[in-house]
Amino acid sequence: MTEMLKGHGLGLSIDDFGTGYSSLAYLKRFAADKIKIDISFVRDMLTSDNDRVIVATIIAMANTLGLETIAEGIENQNQIGALLAMGCTQGQGYYFDRPLAAEQFVQRWLRP
Numbered sequence: 001m002t003e004m005l006k007g008h009g010l011g012l013s014i015d016d017f018g019t020g021y022s023s024l025a026y027l028k029r030f031a032a033d034k035i036k037i038d039i040s041f042v043r044d045m046l047t048s049d050n051d052r053v054i055v056a057t058i059i060a061m062a063n064t065l066g067l068e069t070i071a072e073g074i075e076n077q078n079q080i081g082a083l084l085a086m087g088c089t090q091g092q093g094y095y096f097d098r099p100l101a102a103e104q105f106v107q108r109w110l111r112p
Contacts, residue, residue: 002031013070017058027065035062037088039073046078059086 002012013034014026018041026032037058044051055071062069071083074093083091100108 006031006033016072018054027067032067034068034070034090036070036072039093042071042073042079042083042093043075046082052082055083055088056086059083059088063087 005012011033012030013036014030014032015036016038017035019038027035035058037055041051041054041058045055046052059069068090069088071079071088071091072093074080074083074091074095076095079093080091080095097108
């Protein structure tokens, strides 16, 4: 199914990677393009050596497999600096903006 979707130009991201139902087996089963690093690791990566190592390992593994990474839950510039240094170039979180209704998104991000 995922191969068929990719054939139609759609991409697949594995959400909340490293937690719950999101496991390494998904990397074999699905034709994923991106891995979203779970907020629980990103949140504490600057204060927890274990979380920092987990984030760095997910990014390194994704890069080796030719996948992009997206960090969830970015809340400050220090997290951005650390993630960029590890090789993660995409992120989402309150640092950039709160969740917005479609109209608000257009006004804030798409209007000159």
